[in-house]
Amino acid sequence: MNYQKVLEEIQEEIQPYLKKGKVADYIPALANVKKNDFAMSIIDLDLNEYHVGSSQKEFSIQSISKVFTFTLALQNYSKELYKRVGHEPSGNAFNSLIQLEYENGIPRNPFINAGAVVTTDSLLSIYKETTFDYILQFIRSISDNKKITFDKDVYTSELKHGYRNLALVNMMKSFNNIENLTSSVIETYFKQCSIKMSTAELSKAMLFLANHGVNPINDEVLINEQKAKRINSLMLTCGHYDASGDFAYRVGLPGKSGVGGGIVAVVPKKLAICVYAPRLNKQGNSLAGTKALELFTSKTGLSIF
Ligand code: GLU
Numbered sequence: 001m002n003y004q005k006v007l008e009e010i011q012e013e014i015q016p017y018l019k020k021g022k023v024a025d026y027i028p029a030l031a032n033v034k035k036n037d038f039a040m041s042i043i044d045l046d047l048n049e050y051h052v053g054s055s056q057k058e059f060s061i062q063s064i065s066k067v068f069t070f071t072l073a074l075q076n077y078s079k080e081l082y083k084r085v086g087h088e089p090s091g092n093a094f095n096s097l098i099q100l101e102y103e104n105g106i107p108r109n110p111f112i113n114a115g116a117v118v119t120t121d122s123l124l125s126i127y128k129e130t131t132f133d134y135i136l137q138f139i140r141s142i143s144d145n146k147k148i149t150f151d152k153d154v155y156t157s158e159l160k161h162g163y164r165n166l167a168l169v170n171m172m173k174s175f176n177n178i179e180n181l182t183s184s185v186i187e188t189y190f191k192q193c194s195i196k197m198s199t200a201e202l203s204k205a206m207l208f209l210a211n212h213g214v215n216p217i218n219d220e221v222l223i224n225e226q227k228a229k230r231i232n233s234l235m236l237t238c239g240h241y242d243a244s245g246d247f248a249y250r251v252g253l254p255g256k257s258g259v260g261g262g263i264v265a266v267v268p269k270k271l272a273i274c275v276y277a278p279r280l281n282k283q284g285n286s287l288a289g290t291k292a293l294e295l296f297t298s299k300t301g302l303s304i305f
Contacts, residue, residue, distance in 0.1 A: 001300060003042050003050040003271075010295045011052040014038060014277070014288050021279030021287035024259040029157035030060060033261070033278045040292055041199035043207055044271040045216050051200060058196035059276055060154050062258030063094065065192040066116040067231065068139055068205070073110075073119045074227045076126055084122065084177055085115045087234055094241040094259075094284055095164050097171060105175025109238040111256060114168045117178075120189045124180040132191045139195060143205035144217055148197055155194040162190060199262070199274040206264045206272035209235075209254070232266065236304075240290075243283035251293045252303025257285040265293055267302045 018036045025031040039053035073081055083106075090108040092099050100107060100114050107115035120131070127134045140148050158165075169186050172178045178185055197205070208215045213228030223231070235254035240247040247255060253273075255265035261278030263286050273296065277288035297303040 003044075003048075003300075006296065006299050007040055007042065007050055007052040009299065010040065010292050011038065013295060014292050017288040017291045018277060018279070021281055023261070023278045024280055024284070027154065027158050027161055027259070029151070029154045030062075030260060032153075033059065035278060037261075037276065037278060038288065038292075039199040039276040040273070041203040042271055042273050043203045045207070045211055045269070047216065049200065049203075053199075054276070055199045058198050058201070059262060059278070060151060060193070060258070060260030061195050061197050061202065061262055062193045062260040063111070063113075063116070064202065064256050064258040064260075064262055064264055065135075065139075065195055066111050066119065067209075067235065067256050067264070068142075069116065069119045069123060069135060069192060070110040070234075071223055071231060072135065072138055073122050074223055074231070077122060081119075081122060085110050085118045087230070087238075089238050089244050091242050095168065097164070097167055100168065100171055105172040105177040107172075109234060111234060111238045112241065113165055114172060117165070117169050117185060117189050118172065120192065121178050121180055121185045124184060124188060129184075132188050135188075135192050136195065139197075139205060142208060142215060142222065143197065143201040145201055145204075148195065148201065150191050150194040151196045152194075154196075155190055158190040158193060159187070162186065165189070193258075197262075199276050202262060202264050202274040203272045206266055206274070210266040210268055210270060210272050232268065235266075240285050241283050243281065243285055247285065247290060250290065252297050252305045253293065254304070255293065257289070259284050261286045261289065263289040263293060268304060270302065
């Protein structure tokens with residue numbers, strides 16, 4: 001299939017959607033972006049790459065980082081992790097407090113904020129003060145780029161305005177579902193969210209999930225097949241907060257969004273994709289990015305259904 005041609009068609013058809021939606025500004029530093037920007041990258045299991053738009057420009061990966069930290073947690077834990085974080089869609093906003101209280105501080109899944117915070121806490125219990133470096137090294141290794149780092153302005157901005165995430169971590173601490181200092185947990189979580197990557201780098205970093213957990217760049221087994229399946233299933237059912245059903249209905253691929261405007265998705269056994277368009281829909285997912293992925297699966301027939 002001529003993926004380059006498909007991407008170029010999408011880039012043309014997506015233009016009217018790039019002006020719709022709103023850039024996230026509840027983390028003020030996130031609003032400092034070119035609002036109508038667009039980029040899309042594909043990499044297949046033979047490592048052929050296809051790109052359109054500003055595909056080498058780095059942006060804030062935000063909640064896409066949750067896929068990487070959950071992978072690291074599953075490298076270390078099995079069933080015991082699911083006692084602390086569930087695997088059901090939440091049907092609620094990404095940073096909702098309500099459900100967390102009546103479900104006794106056990107987040108519904110690892111891809112809402114509370115669940116990702118528990119995941120990061122589980123890593124802190126093992127890697128202590130080296131946790132963020134460990135996360136960063138993992139991301140550098142799977143994207144084959146040693147230069148990837150985090151954006152200090154975004155990090156500081158998140159710390160300064162992160163009252164709701166602090167509320168989530170404190171609530172979970174009150175239910176004994178946080179093992180480490182709340183300050184260390186929230187700082188590590190905000191740092192992982194502030195990592196900046198391009199669509200080219202993110203698509204490469206996701207490739208192991210299209211390949212049963214094996215990194216096709218160096219044949220390293222990053223996670224066993226069973227666990228890779230679970231990560232993909234969770235992306236399909238929970239990767240887009242309370243719009244996860246809508247994303248699955250329209251796109252038909254496991255995917256994960258971030259409020260920075262990125263979305264990653266995988267076509268199992270074939271390829272990984274990343275799209276970037278910073279204006280978001282009401283549920284906090286890239287509006288044009290979702291449409292672009294919908295166009296991709298409609299044009300290529302490459303959905304999982
Ligand atoms: N750092 C963001 C927050 O915790 C991540 C949210 C997202 O990307 O959906 O609010």
